[in-house]
Amino acid sequence: xxxxxxxxxxxxxxxxxxxxxxxxxxxxxxxxxxxxxxxxxxxxxxxxxxxxxxxxxxxxxxxxxxxxxxxxxxxxxxxxxxxxxxxxxxxxxxxxxxxxxxxxxxxxxxxxxxxxxxxxxxxxxxxxxxxxxxxxxxxxxxxxxxxxxxxxxxxxxxxxxxxxxxxxxxxxxxxxxxxxxxxxxxxxxxxxxxxxxxxxxxxxxxxxxxxxxxxxxxxxxxxxxxxxxxxxxxxxxxxxxxxxxxxxxxxxxxxxxxxxxxxxxxxxxxxxxxxxxxxxxxxxxxxxxxxxxxxxxxxxxxxxxxxxxxxxxxxxxxxxxxxxxx
Amino acid sequence: xxxxxxxxxxxxxxxxxxxxxxxxxxxxxxxxxxxxxxxxxxxxxxxxxxxxxxxxxxxxxxxxxxxxxxxxxxxxxxxxxxxxxxxxxxxxxxxxxxxxxxxxxxxxxxxxxxxxxxxxxxxxxxxxxxxxxxxxxxxxxxxxxxxxxxxxxxxxxxxxxxxxxxxxxxxxxxxxxxxxxxxxxxxxxxxxxxxxxxxxxxxxxxxxxxxxxxxxxxxxxxxxxxxxxxxxxxxxxxxxxxxxxxxxxxxxxxxxxxxxxxxxxxxxxxxxxxxxxxxxxxxxxxxxxxxxxxxxxxxxxxxxxxxxxxxxxxxxxxxxxxxxxx
Numbered sequence: 134x135x136x137x138x139x140x141x142x143x144x145x146x147x148x149x150x151x152x153x154x155x156x157x158x159x160x161x162x163x164x165x166x167x168x169x170x171x172x173x174x175x176x177x178x179x180x181x182x183x184x185x186x187x188x189x190x191x192x193x194x195x196x197x198x199x200x201x202x203x204x205x206x207x208x209x210x211x212x213x214x215x216x217x218x219x220x221x222x223x224x225x226x227x228x229x230x231x232x233x234x235x236x237x238x239x240x241x242x243x244x245x246x247x248x249x250x251x252x253x254x255x256x257x258x259x260x261x262x263x264x265x266x267x268x269x270x271x272x273x274x275x276x277x278x279x280x281x282x283x284x285x286x287x288x289x290x291x292x293x294x295x296x297x298x299x300x301x302x303x304x305x306x307x308x309x310x311x312x313x314x315x316x317x318x319x320x321x322x323x324x325x326x327x328x329x330x331x332x333x334x335x336x337x338x339x340x341x342x343x344x345x346x347x348x349x350x351x352x353x354x355x356x357x358x359x360x361x362x363x364x365x366x367x368x369x370x371x372x373x374x375x376x377x378x379x380x381x382x383x384x385x386x387x388x389x390x391x392x393x394x395x396x397x398x399x400x401x402x403x404x405x406x407x408x409x410x411x412x413x414x415x416x417x418x419x420x421x422x423x424x425x426x427x428x429x430x431x432x433x434x435x436x437x438x439x440x441x442x443x444x445x446x447x448x449x450x451x452x453x454x455x456x457x458x459x
Numbered sequence: 460x461x462x463x464x465x466x467x468x469x470x471x472x473x474x475x476x477x478x479x480x481x482x483x484x485x486x487x488x489x490x491x492x493x494x495x496x497x498x499x500x501x502x503x504x505x506x507x508x509x510x511x512x513x514x515x516x517x518x519x520x521x522x523x524x525x526x527x528x529x530x531x532x533x534x535x536x537x538x539x540x541x542x543x544x545x546x547x548x549x550x551x552x553x554x555x556x557x558x559x560x561x562x563x564x565x566x567x568x569x570x571x572x573x574x575x576x577x578x579x580x581x582x583x584x585x586x587x588x589x590x591x592x593x594x595x596x597x598x599x600x601x602x603x604x605x606x607x608x609x610x611x612x613x614x615x616x617x618x619x620x621x622x623x624x625x626x627x628x629x630x631x632x633x634x635x636x637x638x639x640x641x642x643x644x645x646x647x648x649x650x651x652x653x654x655x656x657x658x659x660x661x662x663x664x665x666x667x668x669x670x671x672x673x674x675x676x677x678x679x680x681x682x683x684x685x686x687x688x689x690x691x692x693x694x695x696x697x698x699x700x701x702x703x704x705x706x707x708x709x710x711x712x713x714x715x716x717x718x719x720x721x722x723x724x725x726x727x728x729x730x731x732x733x734x735x736x737x738x739x740x741x742x743x744x745x746x747x748x749x750x751x752x753x754x755x756x757x758x759x760x761x762x763x764x765x766x767x768x769x770x771x772x773x774x775x776x777x778x779x780x781x782x783x784x785x
Contacts, residue, residue: 171773179767262772269770402765409764412775413757417743420779431739438735439728441505444595446588447497449738453746 137169141176144274147213149247152274156249159266162259174266177273183215184388185268185279187293189319190303192284195329197236199303199371200280204237206377208245212278215247215271216240219264219283219293247276261292262415265408268296294322295404298397299384301325304346306338320349321356324364325383331368331376343368358400360390421452463495467502470600473539475573478600482575485592488585500592503599509541510714511594513619514608515645516629521655523562525629525697526606530563532703534571538604541573541597542566545590545609545619573602587618588741591734594622620648621730624723625710627651630672632664646675650690651709657694657702669694684726686716747778 140158143151159170190196204214216237241248249267264281271279281297283289294300302323326346331339346366353364365383369376391397421427434452437443443451466484469477485496516522530540542563567574575593590607597605607623609615620626628649652672657665672692679690691709695702717723747753760778763769769777 171770171776174770175773266770266772401767405764405767405771406761408771409761409774412771413747413778414740414744416775416779417747418740421739421743435732435735438731441727441731444497444500444592445731445734445738446592447501448735449742450497452739453742 137172137176141173141273144173144177144270147275149274152247152270153249155270156263156267159270160263170266174269177269179269179272181272181275183268183272183276183279184299184384185281185297186384187290187297187300188280188282188303189290189293189300189323190284190329194303194305195371196282196284196303199327199329199369200282201237201240202371202374203377203380204240204246204280205243206374206381207278208240208243211245213245213247213276214240215249215274215276215279217249217264217267217271217279217281219260219281219289247271247274260289261296261408262412264293265296290319290322295407298391298400299324299388301327301380301384303327303329304342305330306335306342320346320353323350324359324387325380326350326364326366327369327376327380328366329369329371332370332373336368339368358391358394358396360387360394363387427452463498463502467499467599470499470503470596473601475600478573478596479575481596482589482593485596486589496592500595503595505595505598507598507601509594509598509602509605510625510710511605511607511623512710513616513623513626514606514629515616515619515626515649516610516655518610520629520631521697522608522610522629525653525655525695526608527563527566528697528700529703529706530566530572530606531569532700532707533604534566534569537571539571539573539602540566541575541600541602541605543575543590543593543597543605543607545586545607545615573597573600586615587622587734588738590619591622616645616648621733624717624726625650625714627653627706627710629653629655630668631656632661632668646672646679649676650685650713651706652676652690652692653695653702653706654692655695655697658696658699662694665694684717684720684722686713686720689713753778 140151140155144155155173158166158173161167161170188196188200190199200216204216207214237248240246268279268281279297281293283293290300300322302319302325304326306328326343328339328343328346331343343366350364350366367376367379367383369380371377388397391400421431431452434443434448438445438448466477466481470481481499484492484499487493487496514522514526516525526542530542533540563574566572594605594607605623607619609619616626626648628645628651630652632654652669654665654669654672657669669692676690676692693702693705693709695706697703714723717726747757757778760769760774764771764774
């Protein structure tokens with residue numbers, strides 16, 4: 134049995150090894166570990182808060198270079214930065230393809246930074262829970278910023294946007310006709326679009342791309358939590374460390390506005406309620422499939438439904454009758 | 460109280476008014492109606508089977524004209540055709556915008572046809588259940604074909620594809636660069652692509668569009684239930700009644716192959732299991748929110764989660780403790 138109180142104390146003291154072990158604990162699928170993880174999260178409390186930033190970008194846009202350069206800029210300002218990766222695609226292959234730590238070598242050696250590679254998880258639901266809880270652990274460990282990185286496969290951006298305070302989309306310069314390539318759903322959740330690689334030969338294309346996206350953003354419906362002028366598109370060069378200060382200023386401006394207007398807290402509360410409902414659904418399914426009697430009952434009903442002997446609705450009612458339904 | 464046995468008898472006798480009333484019953488949100496609807500579906504049995512065809516096409520592709528002309532061609536062959544509409548967007552405005560019956564005037568007067576406009580429903584989940592159960596009712600009423608039409612907003616195609624045997628995508632002629640406009644997800648579920656309006660000035664563009672899509676389909680991964688040469692793209696003109704026989708032949712060829720190979724029944728069984736799981740989820744949520752004690756408990760926990768006093772996971776466990784979880 135893990136000593137929860139000792140682990141909580143070490144995490145709160147900013148012990149990076151304790152933090153790493155705590156994240157491993159919340160990632161575990163074992164029931165005993167799950168109990169310990171919930172006890173740990175409870176013991177850690179919720180008095181410390183980091184700015185949670187979601188960052189999305191498809192491979193090739195220079196995401197690692199950006200995170201490394203941006204992260205180092207922040208740690209030089211004495212901010213503590215944690216980087217978590219959400220990558221359901223690499224998850225399928227049983228771990229991170231890119232090797233998060235090696236691709237951000239300088240940042241990973243920085244004592245004020247903490248980088249956690251993608252875990253091997255099989256479904257986005259599990260990734261979502263693990264990431265949310267890892268964010269809480271990083272906050273309890275005293276980090277000022279938690280950067281949650283996603284490669285933009287499937288629904289992962291939406292999931293990450295639902296657990297972060299700001300959502301940043303990193304793009305590479307492209308021809309105007311490629312604008313359609315970005316899924317509309319991602320444009321709709323982005324607070325800040327950074328067109329990276331605005332250096333050398335790509336400076337002019339980057340500026341044109343930025344202007345295309347700025348135009349597209351203007352055409353979109355204003356959202357509730359948008360400060361004047363947001364969402365915004367700007368150019369950066371992670372390679373030449375250009376525009377990163379400006380990007381950080383924009384993030385702080387928007388965050389400050391949201392804090393003043395109450396949107397910051399309201400969004401966090403709404404996110405918490407969303408995840409509560411998701412957890413409830415997951416726990417209910419678990420309840421139905423772990424209880425042996427219920428499971429047997431379900432299998433029989435599923436056979437009836439498969440064979441067309443019962444409608445899905447009638448079978449669902451019958452399944453829940455022992456819980457007081459139907 | 461509705462006389463279920465009498466209604467079941469009338470539906471099975473092909474009484475169109477009884478069928479319309481039965482569909483209204485399955486659409487109802489009232490608990491007593493829900494009980495009656497489940498009893499009715501149970502009484503009707505599952506011995507009759509129609510070919511279920513999903514049809515998607517954005518406004519402007521000539522969907523109404525196609526359904527009318529295609530439907531009339533089938534009824535002239537003595538086939539009984541039912542048309543159901545799934546339209547979450549019109550649902551939001553409280554009913555069908557287009558007025559399904561008036562836009563298919565000749566077909567709606569045909570005694571061998573039955574057209575049911577979109578109901579006013581607020582969410583796709585409700586639309587899905589209503590449509591699945593309406594399909595069963597049409598089958599029990601002796602229809603040979605059930606055409607389930609969707610306008611292709613959001614996730615509705617996927618939902619429709621999960622309750623039909625064949626999925627047909629209707630498209631209008633377009634420039635080659637517009638090919639990207641069709642969501643990849645829809646291409647992936649289509650069994651047959653019909654490029655409509657292959658008449659007059661649009662004949663040449665339609666042929667080019669067909670060829671573009673045929674090329675795109677060839678690049679896609681082969682699916683399990685695909686007969687040789689499928690998915691396929693062909694040209695039709697609903698206006699000039701051209702290519703509709705060929706389209707029907709393709710549908711019959713693919714269906715016959717799937718029946719022989721066992722894919723037809725296997726897919727229906729898998730679909731039934733999918734909807735069983737969905738119903739189970741919905742019923743569990745209903746169970747939690749209708750029980751007064753549980754609801755009060757949930758509200759309190761939601762407040763704790765909102766305020767950050769509890770993690771979503773811990774709150775979900777606490778919520779389910781009375782059901783035997785946690």
